[in-house]
Amino acid sequence: MDETVAEYIRRTVLKIPRDEIKMMLQEWGFLSEAQLQTLNFHQIKDNISQEVVQLCEENSADIKQAAALDIIYNHIYQNKRMWSVYQMKKSGEELEYFDITDFKKKFKRRLRSALKNVTITFKEYEDNAIWIRVAWGTPHKKPNQYKPSYVVYHSQTPYVFISSSVLKSTLPLLCQALIVASNYHDIREMELRSHSLNSLKDIVFKRYSQNFQTDTPKPLQGGNVEPENADIRIVEENKSEKERIHRLNQEVFGSGPQPKLEFAQYRLETMFKSDPKMDVLDKKEPFRCLVKFSSPHLLESLKSLAPAGMADAPLSPLLTCIPHKARNYFKIREKKSLYPESFVSP
Amino acid sequence: NFNFFPFLLFSPPHPQEKADPQKTAFLLRKAWTLYSVTPLYGFRRARLRDYARLLGAFIAAEKQKGLAVEVGVELDIKVALSSLPDIRGSELDQAALLVQLSSRSRASSRNSEDKPVWSGWFCSVFGDDLFENVPEHFTCLPLFLSHGAESYTSLVGSWFQKTFDCCFRRLAISPLNLSWMVAMWAGCKLDRATSAVELVFSVPRLAQPLDISYAIHPEDAQALWDTVQKTPGEITQEEVDIFMDCLYAHFHRHFKIHLSAAKLVKVSTAVASAHCDGIVKILNSQYLPGVLMLLTELAISQIQ
Numbered sequence: 269m270d271e272t273v274a275e276y277i278r279r280t281v282l283k284i285p286r287d288e289i290k291m292m293l294q295e296w297g298f299l300s301e302a303q304l305q306t307l308n309f310h311q312i313k314d315n316i317s318q319e320v321v322q323l324c325e326e327n328s329a330d331i332k333q334a335a336a337l338d339i340i341y342n343h344i345y346q347n348k349r350m351w352s353v354y355q356m357k358k359s360g361e362e363l364e365y366f367d368i369t370d371f372k373k374k375f376k377r378r379l380r381s382a383l384k385n386v387t388i389t390f391k392e393y394e395d396n397a398i399w400i401r402v403a404w405g406t407p408h409k410k411p412n413q414y415k416p417s418y419v420v421y422h423s424q425t426p427y428v429f430i431s432s433s434v435l436k437s438t439l440p441l442l443c444q445a446l447i448v449a450s451n452y453h454d455i456r457e458m459e460l461r462s463h464s465l466n467s468l469k470d471i472v473f474k475r476y477s478q479n480f481q482t483d484t485p486k487p488l489q490g491g492n493v494e495p496e497n498a499d500i501r502i503v504e505e506n507k508s509e510k511e512r513i514h515r516l517n518q519e520v521f522g523s524g525p526q527p528k529l530e531f532a533q534y535r536l537e538t539m540f541k542s543d544p545k546m547d548v549l550d551k552k553e554p555f556r557c558l559v560k561f562s563s564p565h566l567l568e569s570l571k572s573l574a575p576a577g578m579a580d581a582p583l584s585p586l587l588t589c590i591p592h593k594a595r596n597y598f599k600i601r602e603k604k605s606l607y608p609e610s611f612v613s614p
Numbered sequence: 615n616f617n618f619f620p621f622l623l624f625s626p627p628h629p630q631e632k633a634d635p636q637k638t639a640f641l642l643r644k645a646w647t648l649y650s651v652t653p654l655y656g657f658r659r660a661r662l663r664d665y666a667r668l669l670g671a672f673i674a675a676e677k678q679k680g681l682a683v684e685v686g687v688e689l690d691i692k693v694a695l696s697s698l699p700d701i702r703g704s705e706l707d708q709a710a711l712l713v714q715l716s717s718r719s720r721a722s723s724r725n726s727e728d729k730p731v732w733s734g735w736f737c738s739v740f741g742d743d744l745f746e747n748v749p750e751h752f753t754c755l756p757l758f759l760s761h762g763a764e765s766y767t768s769l770v771g772s773w774f775q776k777t778f779d780c781c782f783r784r785l786a787i788s789p790l791n792l793s794w795m796v797a798m799w800a801g802c803k804l805d806r807a808t809s810a811v812e813l814v815f816s817v818p819r820l821a822q823p824l825d826i827s828y829a830i831h832p833e834d835a836q837a838l839w840d841t842v843q844k845t846p847g848e849i850t851q852e853e854v855d856i857f858m859d860c861l862y863a864h865f866h867r868h869f870k871i872h873l874s875a876a877k878l879v880k881v882s883t884a885v886a887s888a889h890c891d892g893i894v895k896i897l898n899s900q901y902l903p904g905v906l907m908l909l910t911e912l913a914i915s916q917i918q
Binding site for chain 1: 817819837868869
């Protein structure tokens with residue numbers, strides 16, 4: 269077995285948490301059940317991975333099998349990677365029958381005609397997702413297995429999710445191979461990025477619950493007994509304000525769980541406007557800012573701002589449009605219209 | 615917090631002694647953790663080499679006692695103490711005091727270079743006004759900055775506390791002071807303003823915490839500050855408030871979020887950056903005295 273393959277398998281196994289190694293090796297299916305029985309999963313990972321490599325040696329593993337194990341790892345730990353979304357465009361309207369064999373053939377052929385040294389691996393999953401792993405080399409060097417690109421393509425849709433290799437120059441090649449293989453004629457990157465692959469899918473496949481009015485407003489937890497004096501009116505107002513905020517939030521965010529994004533970025537090139545009394549900056553040039561919101565679960569976080577008193581309800585459409593515009597990167601310029609308070613995002 | 619502001623803040627450093635660019639260069643672009651230090655009793659400049667020896671012995675003894683500083687690595691720690699005469703505001707300030715810990719692995723040859731492992735320095739920049747009636751035998755160096763492993767900071771701090779009967783306390787920076795810093799530093803005239811003026815806010819008490827980074831083009835931030843600040847060389851609380859209110863209003867116009875209700879945790883400019891946990895990075899040598907003066911004042915107010 270090639271030394272580099274052995275090392276690559278060893279390092280891949282080392283990445284796997286100890287109590288998941290057996291399951292992943294089983295899914296991989298390269299080692300027999302009998303071989304798996306011989307492995308001691310209770311020792312330190314260093315030793316486990318050495319033993320796995322030895323077994324792979326017995327079976328004469330090559331880079332193809334090693335790459336298959338890597339796809340399995342990255343499919344399970346997909347949220348460790350940053351995914352970008354691309355949309356492909358067809359020239360005509362015809363829905364062609366998708367032939368997976370044809371797709372793979374064309375993809376490999378396109379890549380290999382441009383670059384001799386590539387490792388290409390495919391794996392299909394139940395949800396119609398085709399996972400593709402590409403390791404890139406040069407005309408004179410073998411592919412670098414440690415910096416591959418991953419592509420997830422749902423064949424019934426024009427969307428492709430790419431976790432790029434850090435080798436930036438490989439991206440155009442990858443995109444070309446995709447459109448050729450899938451019979452599209454163009455591909456563009458959307459302004460949508462996240463670690464959560466499923467949330468990106470939720471957004472572009474519109475699988476999250478969108479804005480709709482709930483008929484029955486959620487009853488608020490009251491707790492205190494209202495004293496029967498003049499204070500009743502104040503309490504009532506606050507309660508109705510809370511209900512108003514809740515209702516507006518529902519209208520704008522929907523009542524279901526939000527897709528999970530970690531950040532949103534806004535490049536602002538709008539004018540600075542102030543109270544003329546303040547006698548401050550009154551330039552004709554834009555006030556250039558870059559605003560970045562980050563959170564473990566951004567949309568849920570934004571949804572909770574108004575109820576927490578941190579924001580007005582309804583929240584700005586710049587924030588609430590994220591799921592249905594399917595983007596979390598924006599460039600905002602002043603709209604030249606009668607209503608200077610509106611913004612346009614190209 | 616700052617009820618007065620000397621006019622020296624924005625002018626170039628007072629040319630008392632020729633600043634050693636090498637010495638001050640190593641202070642730049644490092645993250646320094648800040649402490650306030652009460653006056654040192656019985657400290658004598660002439661005895662720096664003795665102190666270095668004693669501190670070195672103290673560290674070695676603590677390691678023998680089993681206080682693991684670095685696990686599994688055999689290291690001899692060498693201590694060096696030196697004065698930084700250029701780091702002071704006026705003649706009334708004490709010169710800064712630098713403590714450097716370096717290591718030489720026992721495994722390597724005698725001629726191998728020492729690797730710097732930790733550094734810390736005490737300083738006072740225009741701190742003299744507030745230490746007017748200090749009794750004899752006390753040395754005032756209220757600001758301490760450290761860079762390196764916390765375990766070494768703790769060792770060095772313990773030795774100084776025992777030897778000179780002083781007290782170290784972490785110096786936190788309040789949102790109010792951070793807003794002063796960002797307003798002042800955004801206004802500094804630099805040859806090339808390469809980095810944005812960035813304010814980082816945190817909204818921790820939500821079910822899902824939110825961080826907001828608000829970065830403004832340095833030219834635009836400076837232009838805003840120039841229209842707010844009325845008297846050159848003098849800054850008032852009102853001007854800082856107006857500057858911040860302008861930024862909050864611009865943000866609210868777009869996002870409908872009240873940034874003023876969030877916690878300002880970090881500010882960053884081409885001059886320096888500061889974090890509310892008391893960590894600063896100084897990026898520009900021209901404004902080093904100004905930044906240190908501000909930090910000295912913060913340290914002193916924590917002591918008093």
